[in-house]
Amino acid sequence: MLKIEGLTVSYGARRVLRDVALEVKSGEVTALIGPNGAGKSTLVRAVSGVIPVVEGHITVGATSRRPYDLITLPPMARARHLAVVPQAVSLPPAFTVWETVLMGRTPYLNFLGQTSAKDEELVRLALQKVDALDLAERRVGELSGGEGQRVLLARALAQSTPILLLDEPTSNLDLHYQVTFMELVRGLAHNESLAVLIALHDLNLAARYADWIALLVDGEIKASGTPHQVLTPERISEAYHLSVTVIPHPFADVPLVLPSSQV
Amino acid sequence: MRRLPYIWTLLFLALAIILSIAIGSVFIPPKDIWGVIAGVFTGYLPAGLQTSALILWGIRLPRTVLVMLTGAALSGSGAAYQGLFRNPLADPYLIGVASGAGLGAAAAMSIRWPYTFWGLLAVPLAGFLAAMLTVLLVYSLARLGKTVPTTNLILAGVAFSAFATSLTSFLMLRSTGELRRAFGFLLGGFTQAGWNPALTILPFLVIGLGFLILNGHALNLLQFGDDQAQQLGLPVTRVKTLILVAASLVTAAAVSFSGIIGFIGLIVPHVMRLWFGADYRRLLPLSIIGGAAALLLADVIARSVLSPQELPVGIVTALAGAPFFLWVLRKAKNQGYW
Numbered sequence: 007m008l009k010i011e012g013l014t015v016s017y018g019a020r021r022v023l024r025d026v027a028l029e030v031k032s033g034e035v036t037a038l039i040g041p042n043g044a045g046k047s048t049l050v051r052a053v054s055g056v057i058p059v060v061e062g063h064i065t066v067g068a069t070s071r072r073p074y075d076l077i078t079l080p081p082m083a084r085a086r087h088l089a090v091v092p093q094a095v096s097l098p099p100a101f102t103v104w105e106t107v108l109m110g111r112t113p114y115l116n117f118l119g120q121t122s123a124k125d126e127e128l129v130r131l132a133l134q135k136v137d138a139l140d141l142a143e144r145r146v147g148e149l150s151g152g153e154g155q156r157v158l159l160a161r162a163l164a165q166s167t168p169i170l171l172l173d174e175p176t177s178n179l180d181l182h183y184q185v186t187f188m189e190l191v192r193g194l195a196h197n198e199s200l201a202v203l204i205a206l207h208d209l210n211l212a213a214r215y216a217d218w219i220a221l222l223v224d225g226e227i228k229a230s231g232t233p234h235q236v237l238t239p240e241r242i243s244e245a246y247h248l249s250v251t252v253i254p255h256p257f258a259d260v261p262l263v264l265p266s267s268q269v
Numbered sequence: 270m271r272r273l274p275y276i277w278t279l280l281f282l283a284l285a286i287i288l289s290i291a292i293g294s295v296f297i298p299p300k301d302i303w304g305v306i307a308g309v310f311t312g313y314l315p316a317g318l319q320t321s322a323l324i325l326w327g328i329r330l331p332r333t334v335l336v337m338l339t340g341a342a343l344s345g346s347g348a349a350y351q352g353l354f355r356n357p358l359a360d361p362y363l364i365g366v367a368s369g370a371g372l373g374a375a376a377a378m379s380i381r382w383p384y385t386f387w388g389l390l391a392v393p394l395a396g397f398l399a400a401m402l403t404v405l406l407v408y409s410l411a412r413l414g415k416t417v418p419t420t421n422l423i424l425a426g427v428a429f430s431a432f433a434t435s436l437t438s439f440l441m442l443r444s445t446g447e448l449r450r451a452f453g454f455l456l457g458g459f460t461q462a463g464w465n466p467a468l469t470i471l472p473f474l475v476i477g478l479g480f481l482i483l484n485g486h487a488l489n490l491l492q493f494g495d496d497q498a499q500q501l502g503l504p505v506t507r508v509k510t511l512i513l514v515a516a517s518l519v520t521a522a523a524v525s526f527s528g529i530i531g532f533i534g535l536i537v538p539h540v541m542r543l544w545f546g547a548d549y550r551r552l553l554p555l556s557i558i559g560g561a562a563a564l565l566l567a568d569v570i571a572r573s574v575l576s577p578q579e580l581p582v583g584i585v586t587a588l589a590g591a592p593f594f595l596w597v598l599r600k601a602k603n604q605g606y607w
Contacts, residue, residue, distance in 0.1 A: 051496065054496075054499075054500045055499065055500075056495075056496045056499050056500065058415075080504060081499050081500075081502050081503060081504045081505070082502040082503075082504070084502070085500065085501055085502030086502075089500070090497070090500040092496070092497060092500075096494075097493065098492035098493060098547070100542075100546065100547035101489070101492070101547065101548070105489075105548065109489065109490060109493075109501055110501065112486070112490060112501045112502045112503065113501070113502035115486070117483065118483060118486075119485065119486025119487075119550065161501075165501070
């Protein structure tokens, strides 16, 4: 479980996240939605320790054990708790898929960066889970967007962390890859009881595949709950400055958001 | 096979070493080289090899070792700089090591030093200190709070380099001393004889290059960008700073005795990358070995084409190195290797 409390982040004098509180439960997919510039990527970066936090706590671990405050952990230790899947753009083309996924084992390597048979086995397993074992010898530069995204997911899985953060992984994927990727992520969350936080642009993808949705607007969490609770026409219209209609999905028990007119 | 690249580059280095020892104003055949070296172990030197032994131990070998160390230093730090800045145009001089060393050396050359141990060391020492000061200055100018943005670092380095180079030219124009010597330093060359230069820079290279080799994995991670590298567990700011310091230290040590030899530190890492792949855990050691071999060959050419006159080796590295690199680039099967 990942618990974010009172998280405040600023770029210079500008507050980009204000007092954000969010709980990402193990075994669930929590979608983070919100308009461009709301702070979704900033939240992912702050939680993963790439940008400094002004205030707040980020704790991990089941309630039975003593929770860690992630903010105080150095990068190496933090990377054993939490893995990040960025967008698969501008990856260094020369590495092979195998080498790339093996880099997910970094937090467990000695100072020489030597890998063991166990590391190799975990890489194989991770590639298998995302159905990309046949890509192992290919160079990253030769992959399609969908393949690259799966490889980065495998790299995060090789990190063997209980928490997974994904930053708009479906933005560059076609319809087929969007659906298979989201099904893969949901399957991993449910079957391996990972706590998954995924920033998404596509509201209907979020509605369809997330167990829980948090709406971030102007650096503040405006609503969080099940898709039915969060995706109401009033809320979405206000957040996106666009009038929308919400109808029941034709064959799934989730809401479907449709823009109803021009601004 | 994983070891094959090492075998090839080491063979290439062995060949270059033999050529470098054999060729000069007097040719020493490999048979005699072997005789002299065997003599060390058996304690018996065959008649007629005394002169060869003197040339070998007193001139050829110390020079060969210094050239090797310089080539290794420049290529190793070049590979590290390219990885650190994620920039194929990066070379060891990118953030001011060369211009700083040039300025320091030119300033020291305007004074006539006595031919004592410290007198001979004055110019290299001034070059070394000025190079390290330059890196420190550029680094602190580029710093924003706790981070050092790469673009800032490159821009500060380029700007300061232009400033220092102009200042060096000014000093040279105003100087009453021997301009030839200053030019020699700026074009690169191995002017000091004996074992002292090689032995002086050796500890810096062992520490600096050793550290770089250990950071191959870190450089691999950095190719994905600072964010991803840190999310994968790398303490990015600290590691980048240490790599920068190690690479600059190595370059400054090499430059202090050998002058500013261009092109080696840019091209050898690229050739190794084209031939053997971009994995920095292999690229660093291979660049170090390949750089030593390449500079040895350049030095042999510099010594022999206009014999007995000696060309500055910096002229040869670009004159012979550029066509060779272009040929490798055209032949390379794996385009988009970077």
